[in-house]
Amino acid sequence: MLRWLVAILFLANLLAFVFASGLLGALPASGEREPSHLNRQIHPDWLTVQPVSTADATDQAVVGGPAPVARVQASTLGQ
DSSP states (O other), X not given: OHHHHHHHHHHHHHHHHHHHXXXXXXXXXXXXXXXXXXXXXXXXXXXXXXXXXXXXXXTSOOTTSOOOOOOOOOOOOOO
């Protein structure tokens, strides 16, 4: 009984993989999700990219740099 259950679950997973990978062709829902999304934007040309100033850059994390050292003072505990 358990062998049949494992076999059925294996076949169901194989079938789901075939459908998800698109081996049988593209699904109808695989097109654009919101085709009119770009048409509904209001003044998309007004959007500009500005560089970060040095004052604002101090708050930004440095990717790939060393981890910051915690400013904590340690002392021995007396008993």
